[in-house]
Amino acid sequence: MTGLPPSPWQTRNATVRAITPEVPEVRTYDLDLHGANYSFRPGQFNMLYVPGVGEVAISVSSDPAVPHQLRHTIRAVGNVTRAMTRLAVGDTLGLRGPFGTAWPVETVRGDDVVIVAGGLGLAPLRPVIYHLIRHRHDYGRVAVLYGARTPADLLYAHEYDWWQAAELDVHISVDVATPNWRGAIGFVTTLLAQLPVKPTRTAVFTCGPEVMMRFVASGACQRGVPAERIFVSLERNMNCAVALCGHCQFGPSFVCHDGPVFSYDRVGRLLWVENL
Amino acid sequence: MTPPPAPGSSLWMPKPALQTLIDRLRADGYDVLGPRMADGAITLAPLRSVDELPRGVRDEQQPGRYRLTLADDGGYFDHVVGPHSLKPLVFPPRTTVLQVLRVRNGWEFRTPDPPRPKQAVLGVRACDLHALAIQDRVFLGGAYRDPEYAARREGLFLIAVNCARSAATCFCVSMNTGPAVTGGADLILTELANGFVVGVGSARGASYVGGMGERPPTAEEEAAAAAIPQRAAAQQTRRINTATVHDTLLNNLEHPRWAEVAKRCLSCANCTMVCPTCFCSTVNEVNDLLGTQTQRERVWESCFNEEHSHTASGAVHPTTKSRYRQWLTHKLATWIDQFGTSGCVGCGRCITWCPVGIDITEEVAAMEGGRA
Numbered sequence: 001m002t003g004l005p006p007s008p009w010q011t012r013n014a015t016v017r018a019i020t021p022e023v024p025e026v027r028t029y030d031l032d033l034h035g036a037n038y039s040f041r042p043g044q045f046n047m048l049y050v051p052g053v054g055e056v057a058i059s060v061s062s063d064p065a066v067p068h069q070l071r072h073t074i075r076a077v078g079n080v081t082r083a084m085t086r087l088a089v090g091d092t093l094g095l096r097g098p099f100g101t102a103w104p105v106e107t108v109r110g111d112d113v114v115i116v117a118g119g120l121g122l123a124p125l126r127p128v129i130y131h132l133i134r135h136r137h138d139y140g141r142v143a144v145l146y147g148a149r150t151p152a153d154l155l156y157a158h159e160y161d162w163w164q165a166a167e168l169d170v171h172i173s174v175d176v177a178t179p180n181w182r183g184a185i186g187f188v189t190t191l192l193a194q195l196p197v198k199p200t201r202t203a204v205f206t207c208g209p210e211v212m213m214r215f216v217a218s219g220a221c222q223r224g225v226p227a228e229r230i231f232v233s234l235e236r237n238m239n240c241a242v243a244l245c246g247h248c249q250f251g252p253s254f255v256c257h258d259g260p261v262f263s264y265d266r267v268g269r270l271l272w273v274e275n276l
Numbered sequence: 277m278t279p280p281p282a283p284g285s286s287l288w289m290p291k292p293a294l295q296t297l298i299d300r301l302r303a304d305g306y307d308v309l310g311p312r313m314a315d316g317a318i319t320l321a322p323l324r325s326v327d328e329l330p331r332g333v334r335d336e337q338q339p340g341r342y343r344l345t346l347a348d349d350g351g352y353f354d355h356v357v358g359p360h361s362l363k364p365l366v367f368p369p370r371t372t373v374l375q376v377l378r379v380r381n382g383w384e385f386r387t388p389d390p391p392r393p394k395q396a397v398l399g400v401r402a403c404d405l406h407a408l409a410i411q412d413r414v415f416l417g418g419a420y421r422d423p424e425y426a427a428r429r430e431g432l433f434l435i436a437v438n439c440a441r442s443a444a445t446c447f448c449v450s451m452n453t454g455p456a457v458t459g460g461a462d463l464i465l466t467e468l469a470n471g472f473v474v475g476v477g478s479a480r481g482a483s484y485v486g487g488m489g490e491r492p493p494t495a496e497e498e499a500a501a502a503a504i505p506q507r508a509a510a511q512q513t514r515r516i517n518t519a520t521v522h523d524t525l526l527n528n529l530e531h532p533r534w535a536e537v538a539k540r541c542l543s544c545a546n547c548t549m550v551c552p553t554c555f556c557s558t559v560n561e562v563n564d565l566l567g568t569q570t571q572r573e574r575v576w577e578s579c580f581n582e583e584h585s586h587t588a589s590g591a592v593h594p595t596t597k598s599r600y601r602q603w604l605t606h607k608l609a610t611w612i613d614q615f616g617t618s619g620c621v622g623c624g625r626c627i628t629w630c631p632v633g634i635d636i637t638e639e640v641a642a643m644e645g646g647r648a
Contacts, residue, residue, distance in 0.1 A: 005421035007423050010387050011374060011376075013382040051378070054560075054561055077588045094376070235587050237587050243418055243419065243420060244414070251526075251605075254614070273529045275594060276592075
């Protein structure tokens with residue numbers, strides 16, 4: 001008899017070290033893997049497991065250069081994420097990962113980078129922001145265009161000044177303003193339309209609602225950015241995370257394995273087909 | 277003692293030798309499974325005696341219809357494929373992938389050692405051997421491999437049978453997957469009136485023949501055996517154009533036919549359950565009452581269920597139209613992009629076992645512009 005492949009279901013313990021409220025229904029969980037050998041690339045995700053309830057795919061939202069300070073920003077929206085709201089510091093979860101493709105920060109070295117995020121879509125992009133700040137001189141102009149529904153929904157708001165000070169060009173807008181809001185009002189696609197870009201020297205990374213990403217990507221294409229330099233991060237139902245369960249298929253792709261980060265030239269046509 | 281026959285050789289074997297073969301496999305610790313009548317169908321079930329085989333039974337299959345009839349001239353393998361394929365033997369409908377125990381300071385996560393059953397299957401058809409080869413690519417050919425599939429696959433001993441007839445729903449000829457068995461089995465039987473012509477498919481298969489009254493086949497027996505799957509092939513009327521189907525489907529994602537078939541489709545998932553290659557699964561939590569132990573159980577899932585595509589922002593495939601399109605385009609087109617092979621072997625099960633008789637070949641033909 002030959003040896004069997006290792007089980008892709010093997011799960012490890014991750015202890016909650018801190019829980020930070022972010023915006024309504026959204027918390028950031030700091031997880032401790034107890035010294036386990038672990039690293040991730042920006043844009044990858046983990047399967048977080050609440051025993052007795054289930055698993056959920058969550059992008060890592062912390063600094064890839066500090067993998068032992070592992071953070072996930074999570075909206076309480078489904079069975080598992082709601083169960084996570086009942087966790088306290090010191091409680092232990094299961095974790096598998098990391099899985100999936102990454103934002104190609106190495107291949108766009110030397111270029112301008114435009115990050116376009118909507119709502120919680122900023123979370124999978126924050127590792128990119130940290131990477132770009134750490135290696136700021138390896139890149140050209142870097143812009144962060146971020147939109148949320150209301151000022152109260154702006155994620156990581158306390159970090160924007162720091163990002164700006166680190167020579168990132170940060171533009172924020174909200175769909176619906178409050179009386180004391182002094183920033184831009186409207187969709188992030190408008191911010192992108194107003195941003196000067198050098199199309200052939202620019203890479204676009206976008207994450208947010210799929211409809212937003214479609215218009216960001218097509219808008220960037222119209223500005224002359226090649227589709228193969230525009231990257232989106234797709235959300236599908238991840239159950240196994242190892243391309244065996246079939247749930248996350250999107251055309252020819254298994255989003256858990258071939259994604260979640262895709263170049264727009266690979267998925268652009270399919271993204272415009274309803275309910276695909 | 278004569279040396280065992282070489283793989284690739286063939287011999288003639290008298291009919292009673294089939295019982296000897298079953299006995300030998302059972303004596304070696306194999307669970308022998310074969311075609312047996314149950315619940316009005318020919319199913320795959322444990323087999324001890326050739327007397328349990330559905331001798332002389334024929335299956336009449338049509339879209340949404342399956343009936344058994346008894347013929348006067350009775351062969352052991354006059355039937356075609358029933359609802360069961362090899363799939364549940366290697367990819368069980370329910371299995372435990374993780375055991376979770378609450379311990380001090382957290383959880384103990386244990387991946388159970390997969391069972392390593394020795395299973396011998398009598399009467400496997402060419403389409404199902406091709407389906408197994410496709411599942412090998414799905415479960416063993418990627419970056420992550422499924423340990424339970426690997427364990428079960430290794431213990432599989434396959435005695436194939438060349439189909440003597442085709443059902444009306446069969447279209448393996450067009451998929452280039454049958455009806456003649458061309459490989460992937462340990463032994464390959466062709467049933468003649470007074471015996472079997474046995475093709476030796478593997479060294480392991482060779483080790484189970486000999487001493488059962490075999491002799492070299494005569495030229496007439498060889499010719500008769502070769503003609504049998506050819507006759508079955510000639511009976512097939514359904515077909516899919518494999519040269520064009522990939523592009524046809526992917527270039528017609530907005531074709532009005534998707535909405536039309538969705539009016540008939542019940543989204544019941546029968547087609548995916550009987551399909552020998554459909555591999556979707558979901559892991560469920562099974563808890564004990566104290567909340568100290570959990571089993572993570574993997575069960576078969578179907579893209580026809582709304583939960584299959586569930587995300588935080590709703591189902592990606594909320595309509596029957598979107599689910600049927602996912603199933604058909606995956607089976608016949610994107611499967612090729614993913615695994616370098618079609619996901620369809622032309623067994624016709626999805627046609628027969630569809631309660632409303634939706635015919636995959638007819639839907640493809642409509643997309644091709646033939647019968648919209």
